[in-house]
Amino acid sequence: MIRRSIDTLIIASQRLQLGRRFHPVVKVTAGHTARLKAEPANARDPxxxxxxxxxxxPDGEQCLGYLPATVAAAFAPHLALGAISVLLTVVEPPKTPKASLPLKVQVRVCTKDPAEGTAAAEAVDAARVAADTHASLAQQRSGSGTGEMLRSNFVVVADLVLGQDGHLLSEDEKATTALFKELDAPAQCLFLRLFQRRRDWFRMAALSYTEAPDVDAAVASLVAAGFARTSDAISPEERKAVVETLTVPELLGLLSTLGLSPKGRASFGILRSKLLETLLEALDAQPVHSCQTKGQRVWDEVQQVTGRCCALAPAAAQWAGRLQRLFFLNEGQDLSRxxxxxxxIMRYPSYTVRCSRPVWADRCSLLTYEAALSHAEALDAALESGDHAAAAVALQPAWEALEANLHKAPLSPAQPGGPHVGSAAAAQQQQQQAGxxxxxxxxxxxxxVAMATAGVSLFEKQKRYEEACDTxxxxxxxxxCPNRRGEWWVRLSVNSEHLGCSEMALEVxxxxxxxxxxxxxxxxxxxxRALRLGKPPRRWKQPPWASQVPADPREVCIEGRPIASKIGTKSMFWSADGEAVKVEELALQYYASEDGGGWQGVHSEGGVWATLWGLLMWNALFADVADSLRTPFQTSPLDLSTPSFYKARKELIEERLVEIRGGDVAALVRESWEAHHGVMCxxxxxERxxxxxxxxxxxxxxxxxxASICRLLAEDHAGWSGGMPDLLLWHPEQRRAKASEVKGPRDRLSEQQRAWATALSAGGMDVEVLKVLEPSNKPNSWRGQRRRRA
Structure with a gap:
């Protein structure tokens, strides 16, 4: 029998915060000892x-809570083998019943008794065990690893950007990167935490991060290095941003102290804006007497409530945002990935990241792209708020770009700050764009161009059809934006007809x-449109493709009792069992009935099709195609919505389509699911x-x-991603499937929905339109709802 002895102490005084969300009632005192109890049958975490x-x-064995998952994952295997022993001691009792419990953790590694002959392999195992336990506890010490992971990952991003896109950074930005690396870890973590929160000002007293225990010291380091600033000395204009950090109770208290009252009456929803408006007006007030202004008194009172505040330096925030943009190439992604x-929490696909060329040839191209993004954000905000005047202002750069023919040659010399035609940078980027x-x-x-398209919609709403046509x-x-060309042609024809130019609409x-x-x-x-506008005498002969234009799919009508609803909301109906349902749910109930055929079904629109396509075309999606997969956090290649996707993978896609068409498609779906389950695509x-x-x-x-649907989505993913039928129905016993587009009493098919009906019919599926009509006085044939076929 092998005897074991306790080796040297690995961690002598490590503190852990034990979560007690589900064990809040146990009372403990400082010095209380505890042990670990394994739960290998735990369904959530073995x-x-x-x-x-x-x-x-005295009270017997009581549960205090679970060890943090990151530490438990490192401890559990070694505990099961008896390789370590763990002693836990309560440092101090929790302040509230659900507060975390601070524990001191002592870990010892158990090895063979030297008298029994310790093998070299055993010594190596002991070192590995020590390293594992130490690393897991160190990660937990840095705030469950989150802050430290954020910091280390940002450093990786900065290094990669410097290596791949260093030509796009200014000397100041490169110096800022080097300076950031010289900051201590708490200051770095605090900077990144604040950068993630995307706000202007923060109350220092409210900042609490495990990786930055001394917020004042971390802020002081950031201020000294030029990464942050405080509210100690800010301009009167910037004070307004600090005031906006106040809550409604704080605003009410301040106004009461200052003897002010909000102007007019306001509902609860706009109360805060009224209070802010009143306080900001007082902050801008003129002097009351020579020694102090009324505004200064207001500011002093505000500071009494908020305490010291800090904010990231604009240049530093811009620097961090630029590094993030250069790495992710996606405005919706950030370091949280x-x-x-x-x-x-999220699993990304495995693929080869290959960047053979930079996205931007020079810094000027990057800066003009960023400026365009800021204009697009302003336009989105104006359109969302319904401010047409602000939208017109935001659209000006887009109109200027079109006038300068920037959309014809993205490197036109008219581009502000852009490289001149014939320059090395211009030639390089033109070559890249060709490839x-x-x-x-x-x-x-x-x-x-995307902004100008939104501008066309604005012109059409204002019935400015001539300007819309010119644009x-x-x-x-x-x-x-070649994928928008079909939309542009349709709108040009429609707008021409609005102007009374039917012949021009036909020619378009x-x-x-x-x-x-x-x-x-x-x-x-x-x-x-061409067939409708081209009737005699405009056109005496029909075009050769006229016979290929599909007719509308078969229509099935049922009757439904509508429920009065607000304008702009989804129509609701009474179901057969007296419940309020949407029109699609009503249709599913009909199809499940005996009159409807006893189909199983789901309201998915494109959901099922997209899932099947992603599973079956997985290898094509994440194939090694240069520059299409440039970061580790992509769920699709950059060229997916362009003609380049199919062209670059034609052989691989065609082989897969042959395999789908000639094989067991259900087995292929199962194979892909089991190989990639849980990975984002x-x-x-x-889940659905x-x-x-x-x-x-x-x-x-x-x-x-x-196979037919997979081909359509592979050849033109952007064009075929929308307009799929509402319902997908299947009959396992008969091994049949059917698609159904559901329409309410006043709805009609869109052209994309007609195109999908044609494509599915060509693939061998039955397709129909289910029309829900308002009830008549005639007898019903389906559970209170009458059905008839057109």
């Missing part, structure tokens, strides 16, 4: 370690059909449908139809 008091205590990936046209989306021209013609003459529709970028619903819409929803349900659905749809 490594879970429960902290319990020793059984010899590292955290959720490291903590296992990777999808990188055009990261140019100012692309952003301005669309300019957009059609450019090279940006005919010209549009020669554009290779016009596909799907836009092509069908233009064909239908564009369109794939792991179970594997078994997806397998049945794929089997009922059939290999031919699945």
């Amino acid at each position: 490594n879970a370690l429960l902290v319990v008091t020793h059984s010899e205590s 590292f955290l959720v990936a490291d903590l296992g 990777c046209p999808f990188l055009l989306r990261f140019t100012a021209a692309w952003v301005y 669309i013609r300019k957009l059609l003459g450019g090279v940006c 529709a005919e010209a549009a059909l020669a554009d290779e970028h016009v596909r799907g619903g836009d092509r069908l819409a233009l064909q239908r 564009v369109g794939v929803n792991w 449908h179970s594997l078994e349900e997806l397998v049945v659905i794929a089997d009922c749809i059939g290999a031919h139809a699945v």
